[in-house]
Structures are given as C-alpha cells and as structure tokens.
Amino acid sequence: xLQSNTTDKPNDFVDKISCIRKxxxxxxxxxKQDKExxxxxxAFVSNNAxxxxxxxxxxxxxxxxxxxxxxxxxxxDKGPKGMPSLKNMTEKAxxxxxxxxxxxxxxxxxxxxxKSHHMGKARQALDETKALSxxxxxxxxxxxxxxxxxxxxxxxxxxxxxxxxSNRNQSILGSISTSLGSQTPHTNLLYIFGGDKNFQYxxxxxxxxxxxxxxxxxxxxxxxxxxxFHDDEGKHSGEDVLVYATGPMSHLVHSVREQTFVAxxxxxxAKIGPLKDVKGGAMAQNPxxxxxxxxxxxxxx
Numbered sequence: 001x002l003q004s005n006t007t008d009k010p011n012d013f014v015d016k017i018s019c020i021r022k023x024x025x026x027x028x029x030x031x032k033q034d035k036e037x038x039x040x041x042x043a044f045v046s047n048n049a050x051x052x053x054x055x056x057x058x059x060x061x062x063x064x065x066x067x068x069x070x071x072x073x074x075x076x077d078k079g080p081k082g083m084p085s086l087k088n089m090t091e092k093a094x095x096x097x098x099x100x101x102x103x104x105x106x107x108x109x110x111x112x113x114x115k116s117h118h119m120g121k122a123r124q125a126l127d128e129t130k131a132l133s134x135x136x137x138x139x140x141x142x143x144x145x146x147x148x149x150x151x152x153x154x155x156x157x158x159x160x161x162x163x164x165x166s167n168r169n170q171s172i173l174g175s176i177s178t179s180l181g182s183q184t185p186h187t188n189l190l191y192i193f194g195g196d197k198n199f200q201y202x203x204x205x206x207x208x209x210x211x212x213x214x215x216x217x218x219x220x221x222x223x224x225x226x227x228x229f230h231d232d233e234g235k236h237s238g239e240d241v242l243v244y245a246t247g248p249m250s251h252l253v254h255s256v257r258e259q260t261f262v263a264x265x266x267x268x269x270a271k272i273g274p275l276k277d278v279k280g281g282a283m284a285q286n287p288x289x290x291x292x293x294x295x296x297x298x299x300x301x
Contacts, residue, residue, distance in 0.1 A: 046064055085131060105270060147247075148248075172188050191227040
C-alpha cells in the first residue's frame with residue numbers, strides 16, 4: 001500500500017492478501033512533495049473525472065485508482081468518481097507521452113484477464129480481453145505505425161479449454177450436448193484446475209455426480225466454469241503464447257522464440273537497455289516506443 005491507515009471504500013476494498021503499510025508513511029504525499037521541491041508540473045489523479053480533466057502538458061502524473069486491483073470493467077462506476085477503463089488510461093497516457101521529442105515507451109497490462117481466469121470465471125476473462133482489445137484500438141488510433149512499434153502479447157496461458165461439438169451460432173458461454181460418459185451436459189468452456197466453486201462434483205447413491213450446468217445461468221459474469229481438478233484456484237498452463245506486432249522492427253516477430261526475445265526486441269528497436277548500442281535498430285533516429293504488454297507499444301520517432 002502507498003498509504004498507511006488505508007480503509008475500505010464502497011466497491012474498493014483493501015486487499016487482505018497484500019501487505020498493509022504500518023510505518024505511518026504516505027508515499028503519495030511524498031511523491032507530491034518531491035515534485036514540488038523540483039519545481040516540475042505534476043498531478044495526482046484517482047478517478048474518472050480527474051483523469052478526464054488532466055492537463056496533457058503535465059510533466060509527471062501519478063494515477064492510483066484503487067486500494068488493490070481495479071474492478072472488472074462490468075463492475076466499474078462510469079461516473080465522475082468511478083475507476084477509468086483500460087482504454088481511457090491508455091489514451092491519456094499516450095497523449096501525455098507523445099509530447100516527448102525523444103520518444104517514449106509505454107506498457108499497458110490487462111491484468112484482470114489473468115485474475116478472472118484464476119477465479120475460474122470465463123465470462124469475466126473474456127470481457128477483460130475485450131477491454132484490452134479496446135485499449136489496443138485506442139493506441140492504434142493515436143499513433144502512426146510508421147514510427148511506432150506496437151507489440152501485443154501475454155506472459156503465459158491459462159488452463160481454459162474450448163471443447164465439444166457445439167452447434168453453429170451457439171454461445172461460447174452456453175452448454176452443449178450430453179456427455180456420453182457421465183450422461184450430463186457440459187459447457188463449451190471448461191477449466192483444468194479450479195477452486196471450490198469450479199469443482200462441481202458431489203456424491204449421490206455411491207457415485208460421483210457432476211452438476212448439470214443447464215440448471216445455471218452459464219453466461220453470467222459470476223458463473224464459475226466447471227473444472228476437472230480441485231485446487232485453490234485456476235492455474236497457469238505451459239503452451240506457447242502469441243506475439244503480435246506492427247510498426248518498425250515488427251518484421252523480427254516470427255516463428256518460435258524464447259520469451260526473453262520480446263525484451264531484447266524492445267531494447268534493440270528503441271535503442272535502450274543492453275542492445276542500445278547494436279547497429280541497425282529502428283532508433284537510429286529518435287525512439288518512441290509504446291510497449292503494451294498484453295499490449296506493448298513502442299513509439300519510435
């Protein structure tokens with residue numbers, strides 16, 4: 001926590017799993033004092049209204065919109081006091097950073113996709129994926145891929161399976177035909193591992209019986225997809241993940257690579273870090289790189 005003695009707010013609770021600051025410090029206040037001492041323009045924003053009205057000529061911006069994780073997009077208050085969307089945060093960040101004549105690097109993470117998968121709630125995960133897609137669209141509308149490298153990727157996959165023989169035009173969140181083994185319907189989307197709400201098995205007449213999902217509203221945001229193995233939550237999986245790129249140096253994104261390749265690409269393209277002195281990078285001019293992981297953008301000037 002950035003502040004001591006932080007308390008729960010309506011729809012914004014203090015994360016009981018994370019560390020709670022007990023040293024009496026207020027790092028937000030210290031940040032403001034530091035910028036005042038250095039006599040630089042700065043702003044602290046904490047809700048939709050403050051982000052919307054933020055002067056884009058401000059040199060330093062600190063945005064803290066929640067005590068812990070942000071709310072899912074479907075939960076957010078769209079009013080002045082609510083939490084901004086990933087799209088809105090991305091738009092404002094790029095508008096502020098674009099004034100830097102030496103270029104910029106921005107990383108945007110759609111972290112609630114992962115959190116929703118851990119909870120075994122596929123509808124939420126898909127909705128957060130749409131929110132990330134909206135942020136990508138916003139980034140593309142604000143920069144030119146002639147001088148901006150945009151990378152979209154993931155740091156891992158999840159144990160979500162798309163299975164069965166569903167009918168054409170059937171909802172991805174719906175149930176499909178009865179399993180020939182258990183004689184019980186199952187959903188299109190299933191998790192390999194899941195928590196208590198995902199492990200939907202019970203004992204009946206001496207047999208293990210899986211819950212019939214047709215009894216539930218499987219397209220609801222709070223619905224927990226069924227899982228094959230019981231654990232504390234959904235788990236990551238080990239498949240290769242995709243990397244999408246457009247803009248300068250995007251031609252280097254192809255075939256199968258180690259995960260560290262993405263970081264090296266950023267270093268090479270933007271002329272920063274360990275590969276900044278290697279000849280041939282796109283930044284022989286000035287680098288602007290927007291790195292949105294899970295949306296990575298490079299703006300190369």
